[in-house]
Amino acid sequence: MTARVLVVNPGSSSLKLRVLAGADVVATADLGAIGDLDADVLRGLAAGGEIDAVGVRVVHGGERYVQPTVVDAQVEAGLAELTSLAPLHQPQSLAAIAIVRQLLPATPMVACFDTAFHATMPAAASVYPIPPEWREKWGLRRYGFHGLSFTYAAESAPRVAGRSPGDCRSVICHLGAGASLCAVRDGRSIDTTMGFTPLDGLVMATRCGALDPGLLLWLQESGHLTEREIAGALEHRSGLVALAGTTDLREIFAGEAAGDERCRVALEVYIHRLVGGIAEMAAALGGLDVLAFTAGVGENSVDLRARVAERLAFLGVALDPGRNADARGDVDISADEAAVRTVVVRAREDLVIAAGVRAALGLG
Ligand SMILES: Nc1ncnc2c1ncn2[C@@H]1O[C@H](COP(=O)(O)OP(=O)(O)O)[C@@H](O)[C@H]1O
Ligand SMILES: CC(=O)OP(=O)(O)O
Ligand SMILES: [Mg+2]
Structure with a gap:
């Protein structure tokens, strides 16, 4: 059976929740804030069938996290260390991870990163002209964001054209x-x-x-x-x-x-x-x-x-x-x-995150 993936997409002005079975969106909830994500909301999203896995948009993966990554305590701690680099966003993703873990303790969870699409940007675009010892000590570079959206659009925009x-x-x-x-x-x-x-x-x-x-x-x-x-x-x-x-x-x-x-x-x-x-x-x-x-x-x-x-x-x-x-x-x-x-083109971070979850967990 096709796995059902719950996608949690916290934006700076929104929290979008989608359940995907393959490419089909089978349940949707748009919330105002991360605090509104509770057992009732999840029950509504799971009404049509059990959720097999969860994917969470995480804005900053830093140098360490590029591929979709199964979230465990160590990964959570690593992501928390990046909070100062995306103070509007990282706390929302971490809060989403904590709430989902509490509500769905047995369901595997995968973090997908906004920075990942830009990880291979050429030096011309990624290197800051600042002292090299700073770059090396703190991993200072241009990371770029919205990469989950760009991943989808990079394929859909040419196709539509x-x-x-x-x-x-x-x-x-x-x-x-x-x-x-x-x-x-x-x-x-x-x-x-x-x-x-x-x-x-x-x-x-x-x-x-x-x-x-x-x-x-x-x-x-x-x-x-x-x-x-x-x-x-x-x-x-x-x-x-x-x-x-x-x-x-x-x-x-x-x-x-x-x-x-x-x-x-x-x-x-x-x-x-x-x-x-x-x-x-x-x-x-x-x-x-x-x-x-x-x-x-x-x-x-x-x-x-x-x-x-x-x-x-x-x-x-x-x-x-x-x-x-x-x-x-x-x-x-x-x-x-x-x-x-x-x-x-529609912003379809949900499709990209669900695909990342399936790849990370080897789901169909
Ligand atoms: N018809 C419209 N014209 C202009 N702006 C719009 C319209 N509809 C929505 N928006 C703007 O879109 C923004 C929300 O976009 P969204 O991609 O959901 O944001 P985020 O994911 O960053 O929270 C809001 O700033 C809202 O004002
Ligand atoms: C990275 C970023 O700015 O995300 P959002 O548009 O969701 O605020
Ligand atoms: Mg957004």
Whole structure:
């Protein structure tokens, strides 16, 4: 019989639970917070059949954890050591592991890592130009994240565009509460916008993205802020919420249309960083065949996709307005004549995690 895998996907703004039997999603629950995961929720998810194994998205695997890994006490301790590298995310995954272990003590559990897809990034994209003894002592490198989503999109985006994944240059825009880009050539990560931590790169819902490191030094030395104050502000009170007072792009587009200056500037900053990042990823690939949008914002914001495409006309990006407005599921939204195919693909971390669980446990 096909194994039933419970997938636990904690995001910075969501907790998504899915039960998969093969590629079929047979039960779903979207919760607000990890604390809402209890025996009742699990009973609901297991109503159609017993859960054989659990897969948990873990954002940071560090240098040690790349392949899907069966979670035991030692692995749990190893993952806890990485908490300072992803303070918004790692505690959520560890809490999920602890709750599931308590509720399903006899069910095997496998951790699947956001960092894994980028483990083979070339030196050009992964090495920081900082003293080598620091890199060696602490494993400082650009790790990159959202790799479970990129793993799926690296295959689905070329396919939806009618290209072979093995011969394609794609830039994938994972735009959710957290956001990052990935340059994918022939199915592999060549570059990405997040770095050592998920704070780098694009403007996000509450995170700042890339900053001048000199600004951080100045805040400490001359602004007399503590590390904790700086970290709290950059993780929780920056990004869109700092620019526009809301994390919701729908409200920000509506505000801009109503003449709100803060919303206008918020969109300019968000889109400026985004199109700059896409061009940088295209440069790393030496050209662009497929541009893909995925995750909450990427899949749902018609306005954002239109605005980004307009700004990328110089790269050969052009949308069909009707296809963009009607996009549901995995679909090509390009204008017929466009040199670059633009697609929307669903974020299917659940499929990638379930496949990782089956591989790690040798399940059918
Ligand atoms: N129609 C839409 N337009 C713009 N943003 C949207 C839309 N629908 C959802 N979002 C945004 O998607 C984000 C959530 O995406 P998701 O990928 O689930 O995030 P995460 O996994 O990082 O928690 C939220 O910031 C939400 O505001
Ligand atoms: C790594 C990351 O930022 O994840 P999320 O988008 O779920 O916050
Ligand atoms: Mg997510």
